[in-house]
């Protein structure tokens with residue numbers, strides 16, 4: 001039931017501090033501040049040479065964010081692919097490789113086919129799924145659950161951030177097992193994860209401001225989302241969310257790709273949503289923002305206090321999020337991205353929870 005919310009999507013966005021916290025508690029020991037996976041993995045990360053992550057839609061963007069984590073924290077090379085491509089590409093997989101699948105429903109036809117392909121080739125299969133009784137959960141060697149609870153809105157919100165939480169814990173576990181991070185670094189990372197639910201709660205407080213910004217976005221024909229590092233897949237997710245529920249055309253790009261093409265689109269009618277926590281690539285994103293402003297583009301900047309102070313541009317609006325460890329910022333930055341799409345859709349008068357042409361679970365290819 002929708003409780004007092006107008007749409008399931010609004011309810012599911014607001015539930016995130018709770019359900020992400022619940023997922024966190026399933027993956028870490030709050031007392032020792034160390035990762036404690038709910039199940040023993042049938043392999044040692046020290047022996048894993050390569051990880052392939054396969055999923056569709058929003059789940060694939062969770063995988064694309066996790067790639068940065070696995071590579072940075074555990075130094076394991078990661079390939080991320082959408083399942084409809086992976087399953088037909090004849091991707092070479094070797095015995096002992098780790099094939100990771102991500103799915104809210106656990107019933108997505110292409111993801112299931114990719115899982116079966118990986119199993120046939122002797123890879124270890126691990127699935128991050130929200131529906132524990134699903135086919136993907138049943139057929140995987142190891143299941144890592146997300147504890148988002150039933151997600152009713154077609155647009156995935158809480159399942160996505162719970163996937164990120166489970167994947168973050170897994171990447172930290174991989175880093176520790178491979179000796180790439182020390183126990184004290186592990187504790188630091190886990191304590192940053194423990195902060196996430198509270199920070200998501202604080203991010204929800206941006207809703208009144210985002211609602212106003214949505215009025216501006218809803219007037220646009222096209223919207224561009226930009227980010228670097230882990231904010232890049234989040235830019236793709238922001239664009240997907242806006243398209244699927246408001247029917248406004250949107251594109252997500254790596255900010256560094258701007259001058260390789262999409263900059264030609266920029267004019268004074270084009271809102272550009274820039275996702276930029278003050279992290280190691282922030283300054284690089286600033287130069288991309290300057291390129292946008294120089295061409296009359298209108299920037300909505302989602303950042304923190306430091307980022308706002310250092311941005312050296314005049315955005316049309318700045319959405320300020322609390323300071324946090326940048327590694328796990330995408331989990332928190334998802335919140336304003338979801339709210340923006342939600343309010344734009346409400347203004348457009350679309351069927352937010354059941355957008356046209358879409359099904360919650362895509363069980364045919």
Ligand code: M6R
Pocket residue numbers: 056057058059102103104105106107108111154155156157241244360361362
């Ligand atoms: O159930 P799954 O996570 O496997 O679904 C994957 C995609 O179909 C899904 O994330 C889709 O992209 C959502 N509608 C996005 O909001």
